[in-house]
Amino acid sequence: MYETIGIWxxxxxxxxxxxxxYKENSIYRLAEHLVVGISAGYGMxxxxxxxxxxxxxxxxxxxxxxxxxxxxxxxxxxxxxxxxRISWMSRYPIGFYMGTAMGVGFPLTMKARVLRQLxxxxxxxxxxxxxxxxxxxxVVMILxxxxxxxxxxxxxxxxxxxxxxxxxxxxxxxMVGFGATFGFTVMGRISLLIGRIQYLLGDWLHVIE
Amino acid sequence: xxxxxIWERMLNIDRRWIxxxxxxxxxxxxFINFGMPVRTxxxxxxxxxxxxxxxxxxxxxxxxxxxxxxxxxNMPMAVAVMRHAFYNDVPVFMTANWPLHxxxxxxxxxxxxxxxxxxxxxxxxxxxxxxxxEAGVTAxxxxxxxxxxxxxxxxxxxxxxxxxxxxxxxxxxxxxFNLVILGMTISxxxxxxxxxxxxxxxxxxxLQEHKSLREVDLTLTCSGSAACEWWITYAREKIGMPxxxxxxxxxATDYFPYLQTGQVIGQMGGLRGAAEYEVLLAENxxxxxxxxxxxxxxxxxxxxxxxxLLIIMGNIAFFAGGFHKKALLKEGR
Amino acid sequence: xKRTVPLMxxxxxxxxxxxxxxxxxxxSQTVLAYYTDWAPIILAFALVLGVGSLTRIHSHKxxxxxxxxxxxxxxxxxxxxxxxxxxxxxxxxxxxxxxPSIFHFLFMHxxxxxxxxxxxxxxxxxxxxxxxxxxxxxxxxTLLLLAAVVVMLGQVPIGELFxxxxxxxxxxxxxxxxxxxxxxxxxxxxxxxxxxxxxxxxGVERNWLGGAGK
Numbered sequence: 001m002y003e004t005i006g007i008w009x010x011x012x013x014x015x016x017x018x019x020x021x022y023k024e025n026s027i028y029r030l031a032e033h034l035v036v037g038i039s040a041g042y043g044m045x046x047x048x049x050x051x052x053x054x055x056x057x058x059x060x061x062x063x064x065x066x067x068x069x070x071x072x073x074x075x076x077x078x079x080x081x082x083x084x085r086i087s088w089m090s091r092y093p094i095g096f097y098m099g100t101a102m103g104v105g106f107p108l109t110m111k112a113r114v115l116r117q118l119x120x121x122x123x124x125x126x127x128x129x130x131x132x133x134x135x136x137x138x139v140v141m142i143l144x145x146x147x148x149x150x151x152x153x154x155x156x157x158x159x160x161x162x163x164x165x166x167x168x169x170x171x172x173x174x175m176v177g178f179g180a181t182f183g184f185t186v187m188g189r190i191s192l193l194i195g196r197i198q199y200l201l202g203d204w205l206h207v208i209e
Numbered sequence: 210x211x212x213x214x215i216w217e218r219m220l221n222i223d224r225r226w227i228x229x230x231x232x233x234x235x236x237x238x239x240f241i242n243f244g245m246p247v248r249t250x251x252x253x254x255x256x257x258x259x260x261x262x263x264x265x266x267x268x269x270x271x272x273x274x275x276x277x278x279x280x281x282x283n284m285p286m287a288v289a290v291m292r293h294a295f296y297n298d299v300p301v302f303m304t305a306n307w308p309l310h311x312x313x314x315x316x317x318x319x320x321x322x323x324x325x326x327x328x329x330x331x332x333x334x335x336x337x338x339x340x341x342x343e344a345g346v347t348a349x350x351x352x353x354x355x356x357x358x359x360x361x362x363x364x365x366x367x368x369x370x371x372x373x374x375x376x377x378x379x380x381x382x383x384x385x386f387n388l389v390i391l392g393m394t395i396s397x398x399x400x401x402x403x404x405x406x407x408x409x410x411x412x413x414x415x416l417q418e419h420k421s422l423r424e425v426d427l428t429l430t431c432s433g434s435a436a437c438e439w440w441i442t443y444a445r446e447k448i449g450m451p452x453x454x455x456x457x458x459x460x461a462t463d464y465f466p467y468l469q470t471g472q473v474i475g476q477m478g479g480l481r482g483a484a485e486y487e488v489l490l491a492e493n494x495x496x497x498x499x500x501x502x503x504x505x506x507x508x509x510x511x512x513x514x515x516x517x518l519l520i521i522m523g524n525i526a527f528f529a530g531g532f533h534k535k536a537l538l539k540e541g542r
Numbered sequence: 543x544k545r546t547v548p549l550m551x552x553x554x555x556x557x558x559x560x561x562x563x564x565x566x567x568x569x570s571q572t573v574l575a576y577y578t579d580w581a582p583i584i585l586a587f588a589l590v591l592g593v594g595s596l597t598r599i600h601s602h603k604x605x606x607x608x609x610x611x612x613x614x615x616x617x618x619x620x621x622x623x624x625x626x627x628x629x630x631x632x633x634x635x636x637x638x639x640x641x642p643s644i645f646h647f648l649f650m651h652x653x654x655x656x657x658x659x660x661x662x663x664x665x666x667x668x669x670x671x672x673x674x675x676x677x678x679x680x681x682x683x684t685l686l687l688l689a690a691v692v693v694m695l696g697q698v699p700i701g702e703l704f705x706x707x708x709x710x711x712x713x714x715x716x717x718x719x720x721x722x723x724x725x726x727x728x729x730x731x732x733x734x735x736x737x738x739x740x741x742x743x744x745g746v747e748r749n750w751l752g753g754a755g756k
Contacts (some may be wrong), residue, residue, distance in 0.1 A: 002642040015653060017659040021666055023689035033616035038653040040593055040617075041624025043308035046360045049628065049635050050311070050381050051586045054402045055579075071580035075587030079693025082594050091548035091751055093584050097385075099552030100577060101661045102739040103559025104391065109739070110660055111446040112438070112472065113732030120470035135719035141469075146422040146723025152730050167634070170726070175682050177679050179689025182714055184479065186668055186690075187460030187697055188282060189234070190481035193665035194505035196279020196658060197235050206418045208239045209504070224670040231669045245699030250713065277654040279662035309657075312649050385585040392578030397572070399579050405635070458697075459596055465721040481697050510700035512665075517691055519673040527677055 009202040014196055121145050144173040216530025220523070227519065233514050234349050238507040247506055252468060253485040255474035256429070256453045260290060263426055263492075265298040265349045268419040270428040272440065273314040274386075276345050279433035279457050280313060280354040285483035285502035286455035287317050287431040289490055292378075295321075295330050295369065298349045299457065300415040302379045302397070302425070305434045306386035311405065314381060328368050328496050335373040335408040347375060347414035368496075373406070374413035381405035384437065390443040394422045394450075427474070431455040437464070480505055483532045549745045556743030596621060621649060689715055 016027040056072050059065035074093045081090040125138045150163060151170030158167040201208045216537035263269065271291060294301045303318075305311040322332040338356065341347075346355045353370055357363075363370065371377060380401040383389045392400045397420060398410045410416050413477040419425050422444055430437040430452065437454050444450040452472050454464055458479025467473045477483055485503035491503075527533060559577070562570040600614035627645040628635050635645065678684040695701040696712020741747035 002647070006647055009647075010655035012652045013655050014659045017656060017663070018713050020663065022225065023686070027615055028614055028750055029610065033613040034620060034652060035660070036596070036621035037617035038624060038648055039309055039657075040596055041621045042312065042649055042653070043589060044593060044621075045625040045628035045635060046308040046311050046382055047586050047589050048549045048625065049382060049407075049632070050401075050403075050405065051582055056586075058582050059663075060484065067265065068580075068583070071583040072480075074580075075584040078587045079590055079594075083590055089663060091544070092551065093587070095551040096748060097581065097740055099555030100581070101385075101388070102560045102742050103551075103556035104388070104563075104577075106560050106736065106739045106743075107563040107734060108442045108446045109735050111444045113728055113735065116446075116470045116472055117466055117729055117732070118465060121725065125547060133714060137714060140718045141725075143723045148723050148726030149729065161543040162559055165681035171682065172685060173719050174723045174726070175686040176461070176689045176715060176719040177727075179686040180693045180720040181459075182686065183690040183693030183697065183712075184462050185440040186513065186516055186672070186694055187481065187509065188279075188479050189662075189665040189668045190509055190516075191279045191458060192236050192279065192658070192662040193231070193358055194480065194508050194510075196662045197239065197502055197508070198281075198505065201236070201239055201654070201657075220674070222673075224674075227670045227673055228666045229756055231666050233663075237582050245702070247699055248702065248709065277657040278653070281662070290587075309653070312654070316650065316654070335683065349733045381639075384582045384588070388578050388585075392582075394574050395578065399575070400582070407632075446550040462720050463724050463728075464717060465716060469717075479697075493566055506699055510698040511692045513698050514700060516669055516672050517694060519669060520691070523673040523676065524678055533677075533679060 009203050011200060014200060140173075143169070148173050148177075215500040216526045216532070219526040220530070220532070221408055223431040228313055230515060232375070234511045235391075235508050238511050240456075241507070243507045243510070245507060245510060247484045247488050247503060249300070249485045249489055249518070250478045252478070253482055254475070254489065256290070256477065257293070257394060257486060257489045259427060259453070259474055260293050260299070261297065261452070263294070263299045264295060266418075268302065268415060269294055270302045270304060270422075270425055270429040272428060272431050273303065273310045273317065274307070274436040275313060275433035275457075276307065276309045277461045278283050280316070281459045281505075282435055282483065282509070283431040283455060284313065284317060284320075285480070285500060286477045286486065287313075287429070288500065289483060289486040290429050291317065292328070292368070292536050293486075293490060293495055295371050295376060297522075298376065300419070301379055302415075302419075303377065304380045304386075304389075305382040306389075308382050311382035314379060315405065317419070318377075319353065322371075324340065324364060324366070327366070327498065327500075329366065330371045331364055332366040332370055333370060333372045335406065335413070338375075339370055342374070342412075342414065350377060353475060374405050374408065375415055378410065378413055379405040380410075387439040387443050390422070390439055391447065394444065396421055409428075425450065427453060429453045429455055432460075435455050437519070443468060445462075445472055453477075480509060497518065545751060548751065549748070553743055556739075558744075593621065624648065689719075743748060 013031055017031055018026055020028040027164045030202075056068055059068055060072065074096060077089050077093050080088075115167035121142060123138060123142070125142070126135050147166050149170070150166035151158075151174060153163075156163050158164055197207070260269065266474065269290075270288055273287060285381070291301060303314050305314045319333070320326055321330055323329055333356070338352070341352060341355050346352050348370075352372060356372075357369060373379075378423070380397075381404065383400055388398050398416060401410050403409055422428075428444060428450060430440045430442050431456070437456055440450075440452045440507075445452045454467070454476040456464060456475050456476065456478060458481070461478030461482070464473065464476060468476055477486055478524060480502050484506050487496070487499040487503045491499045544581070558573070560585045562573055596617065600617045602608075604615045604618075605613045613733065624645060627643070631643050633643070655688040676687060678687050692708065693715055695704065701708045738747065742750070
C-alpha cells in the first residue's frame with residue numbers, strides 16, 4: 001500500500017513536471033520549490049545523524065573527549081555569520097578549511113592532473129603488435145595534446161610555423177573533442193528520459209517489464 | 210508561398226512538435242522490443258574482470274556520488290557491480306559524497322534487496338545475526354551454513370544471503386568528502402563510527418579485516434559530477450588505490466586521459482556503459498537476465514537516429530533557405 | 543583579529559599541510575589523522591549557512607508578499623519538517639520498505655521523481671537545440687558535427703547496422719583525438735587549480751574573506 005501510494009504520487013509529479021513542456025504552470029513551480037526544501041531538510045537530518053551526533057555530540061556527552069570542543073567551537077563560529085556585530089568570526093573556520101584544504105590538495109592535484117598527464121603524453125608511438133590505427137592514434141594523441149596546449153597558450157601571438165600552425169591544429173583537435181562530448185551529452189540526456197519512461201510505464205502502469 | 214517561406218516555416222516550427230517526436234520515440238521501442246545486441250568494450254570489461262577476480266578476502270567501495278537527477282544513468286552501474294560483488298561474496302562498503310546521494314545509496318539497497326526484484330539478495334540485518342557473530346562465526350561460508358541450520362531458508366528467486374557487516378556496510382554521507390576519503394586512507398572507522406543504520410562499525414567483521422582504504426581493493430565511484438576525481442586525487446594518488454569510474458555520459462569523455470594513464474582501471478560511461486556491464490553479468494550467469502540499462506538501449510538507438518535526422522533537417526532548411534547568407538532571423542538562428 | 547588572523551590561519555594551515563605530505567613522519571601522520579577527523583565535524587556546521595540564507599530569503603518573501611510568495615512555504619515547511627520528522631522517528635532515516643515513514647516517503651516518492659524528471663526535461667531541449675542551433679556553418683563546425691554524429695551512432699546498438707567501422711571509429715575518436723583535447727584542458731585546469739591554491743595560501747586571493755565586518 002505504502003509503495004503503491006508512493007508510486008502514484010511520484011507518477012503524478014512526473015507528469016506535472018512534463019506539463020512544463022507545454023506551458024509553465026503552478027504545479028511545476030510548486031515542485032521546484034519542494035525540491036529545494038526537501039533536499040536541504042534531508043541534508044540537515046542526515047548531517048546531524050551521521051556526522052554531528054556520533055562524531056561530536058555523543059563523544060562529548062560521554063564526557064571523555066573534551067578535545068572535540070575545538071572542532072565543535074570552530075564549527076559553531078560559522079553561525080556568527082548571521083550576527084552582524086561578530087560576523088567576522090566566521091572567517092576563522094572558513095580560513096581553517098581554505099588553507100588546509102588547499103595545502104592538502106596541492107601535491108595530490110599536482111600528481112593527478114599534471115605529472116601523471118605529462119607522463120601519459122610520453123608514450124612510444126609504436127610497439128610490436130600494435131595495429132596501424134593504434135599507431136596513428138598515438139601520433140594524434142601526442143601531437144594533438146601539444147597542439148591543443150599551444151592553442152590555449154595566449155602569451156604568444158598565434159603566428160608562424162610553431163604557434164600559428166600548432167594552434168590551428170589545436171583547435172581542430174579541440175573541436176573533435178567537443179563533438180565527442182556533444183554526442184555523449186545527447187546520449188546522457190536521452191538516458192535520463194528513458195529512466196522516467198521506465199518509471200511511468202513499468203513501475204506505475206506495469207505495461208512494460 | 211515562396212520556397213524561402215517553406216524553409217523559414219520549417220525552421221520556425223513550434224518546438225513542442227519536436228518534444229512530441231522525442232516523447233514518441235522514447236515510448237514506442239519499449240513495446241516493439243528490438244533487443245539489439247550491445248557489444249562490450251575494453252573500458253567496461255576491465256572493471257568486470259577486476260571485480261570477478263576478487264573474493265571474500267577482498268573488499269570494494271561503491272561510492273554513490275550522484276543525485277536523483279542522474280540516477281537513470283548511475284544507478285544501474287552501482288546495482289550491477291553490487292550484484293557482481295555479492296555473487297562473489299566480496300564485501301562492499303557504500304559511501305555517498307552528498308546528503309541526497311546518501312538517499313541514492315539507500316535506494317540502491319532497497320532495489321537489490323527487494324523480493325520483487327528479479328535475482329534479489331536476501332538481506333540479514335546486523336542485529337539479526339548477532340548471536341552467530343558473538344560465537345565467532347564470521348566467515349561467509351560458515352555463516353551461511355550456521356544461519357540455514359537455524360531453520361532459515363533462502364526465499365524463492367533469491368540469489369543468496371547477504372549479511373550486514375559481513376557482506377556490506379552502508380556508511381553513507383559525510384561532509385567534505387574529499388577529506389573523508391583522505392581520512393579513510395588512515396582509518397575508515399574514524400570517519401564513520403556508525404553506519405547509516407546506526408550500527409557500530411568497529412563491531413563489523415568486514416571492518417576488522419579492512420581497517421583503511423589501504424586494505425581495500427577497489428573503489429567504483431558512480432558519479433554525476435566531478436566528485437569522482439576526488440577518488441583519483443585523494444585515494445589513487447595518495448595510496449595507489451585502484452579506482453573505477455561509473456560516470457554520466459556528459460562527463461565520460463573528459464576522463465579518457467585517466468584511463469590512458471591507468472589512474473582508473475576502467476570506466477562505464479552513461480547508460481551504455483551500464484548496459485555493457487549488465488550484458489557481461491548475464492553472459493556469465495551472474496544474473497539471470499539483463500536489467501534496466503540494457504532495456505533502455507533500444508530507445509537510445511531510435512532517439513539518436515531522430516536527433517541526427519533533426520540535425521540534418523535543420524541544416525538542409527538553413528542552407529537551402531539561404532539563411533547562411535543573411536542576418537540572424539528571429540528565434541536566434 | 544578580523545583579517546590578519548584568518549589570513550595567518552590560511553597560510554600556516556596551507557604550508558603545514560603541504561609540508562606534511564613530504565614528511566611521512568609519525569608526527570605528521572598524527573596531524574593528518576586529527577585534521578581529517580576534525581574537518582568534517584567543522585564543515586558540517588557550514589550547512590547552517592545555506593539553511594540560514596534559504597530561510598531568510600523565503601521568510602522575507604512571505605513577509606513582503608513578493609511575487610509567488612505562497613510557494614516559499616513549499617521550501618520552508620519541508621526544510622524544517624524533514625529534520626523534525628527524522629528526530630521524532632530516527633528509524634526513518636535508514637529508509638527502506640521495512641520502516642515506511644513520511645520522511646522516507648518525501649525523499650523517495652517526491653524528491654526523487656521530481657528531480658529525476660526535471661533533469662530528463664533536458665532531453666527535449668537538446669533535441670530542439672539540435673534542430674535549431676547545430677549548423678555546419680564552417681569547416682570547424684562541420685568537424686564538430688561529424689565527430690558528434692559518429693560518436694552518437696557508434697555508442698548505440700543500431701550503429702552496428704552501418705558496419706563495424708562506425709562504432710570502432712567512434713571509439714577511436716574517444717580514445718585518441720578526444721583524449722588529446724581533454725588532456726590539454728585537464729593540464730590547463732590543473733595548473734589553474736595549483737596557482738589558485740598558492741594564491742589563497744599566500745593571501746593574494748582574499749575574496750573568501752567576504753564582506754563580514756572589516
